Amino acid sequence: MTQFVRPWRGEPETVGTVAVVGMGKIGLPLAAQYAGHGWHVIGVDIQPWVVERLNQGRVHFAEEPTLAERIAEAHAAGRFRATTSHAEATGEADVVVIIVPVMLSDAREPDYRFIDPASEAVAAGLHPGVLVLYETTLPVGDTRDRFGPLLERASGLTVGDPDAGFLLAFSPERVYSGRVFHDLETYPKLVGGVDAVSGARAAAFYRSVLPAEVWQLSTAEAAEFAKLAETTYRDVNIALANQFAAYAERMGVDIHEVIRGSNSQPFSHIHQPGIGVGGHCIPVYPHFLISRAPELTLPALARQVNDGQVGLAVQAVERELGPLEGVPVLVLGLTYREDVRELAYTRAIPLIERLAFHGAEVWAYDPLLADEEVVRTGAHPWHWGERGPFRAIVVQTGSQQFRALDPAWFPDLALLYDGRNTLRNLALPEGVTYVGVGVPDPRAVRRVRRTAGAGSAGRR
Ligand SMILES: NC(=O)c1ccc[n+]([C@@H]2O[C@H](COP(=O)([O-])OP(=O)(O)OC[C@H]3O[C@@H](n4cnc5c(N)ncnc54)[C@H](O)[C@@H]3O)[C@@H](O)[C@H]2O)c1
Structure with a gap:
């Protein structure tokens, strides 16, 4: 049985008061998690409407399963409230968790426009004995070298003194x-x-607050680097899969068969190739490394390869259809990932821009987005089940719904470009070509096999 104490100084079986700064997709679930373990939680956000709604025990986004119930319960139990005042929350807190994003600037440098003011505002309420935790992904060294001095300067307290100063860590x-x-x-x-x-x-x-194992690494830098290393590993791995896919296409080999085969060896973990990498994390965090560590040449190359996949897709469409001037094309899926209503760094935007640049009339559909959101991506909205004049469909997000697509809706369709390997089994009418990333063109396969003296074995 845990005991609520004030001040909280880290004794086992005790809980205290925690301020969570940034009530977004991650900060709010963290608040719910902490409240669920008996902590008194004060959520901080700069958006008054968010704070107002949270103070009614209601959440402001619906996508996270069980979040609404957890917040309602914590609020009803008096263990969760929200405020726009960082200083007020920090003044009461034993622990302050900062989970406000660091963005990427146009020059692909870390952009601190949200987290710096958040840190300054937190410092205004810092008091002796408080623990400040950064959870936002940061470049290696930022907790100690950027935010430590910032918090010291703005609070007048010294980092590392558990009695007269404040404590500082990264997780x-x-x-x-x-x-x-x-x-x-x-x-x-x-x-x-x-x-x-x-x-x-x-x-x-x-x-x-967590049932999971807690691994205390020896420095904040090791913890910062671990996050950047794991995300960059995935980006580099996907880039390798994309290059393998291009080679597989040239050789008339199916990359998915190759990867399945390779990964049957326990040390091989090749990821999936595709039309590109989107989202808050994987395309962003390699730049946190690249911008500080010029010796890391592989991550920079991987970024180029992955961002180049959209161009390869557009080239493939042009190869099949000829010049795209005035050609109607449908993009399926706009969010960066299936089932997540999030457009951050989605590759759909450069895809639509690139198709439009080549003269195509671009239409788009996403099961998670309303028409006005589709329009903001630069495409005309298409509605599920409508007949359309499209000559090509490009799958950008691998939504399950697309498997129920009926090609009869598109009498002029000539090409299905499958950027996520989700529609391979869709029955296509005669005259519609399927092109997948790393999937051999059956026409080319037949040529390769004839040259090799083998019988023809097209995919369909
Ligand atoms: N979204 C993910 O999938 C994910 C996964 C793992 C880690 N993360 C980490 O979590 C961080 C936050 O991500 P998110 O998805 O919760 O972001 P988000 O955009 O959903 O939420 C950020 C919140 O911070 C608030 N905010 C901005 N400036 C503020 C300030 N000065 N003071 C207080 N609040 C402020 C915003 O109003 C918003 O509510 C990311 O930058 C990343 O480092 C995110």
């Missing part, structure tokens, strides 16, 4: 939007302090 948030509570319970929680006492206090906090 990457590695959850997946849409299954945050599951991930919080299962992934080891990495944490690293700017000193041993900060690291130990941070580990004690996470042990009190």
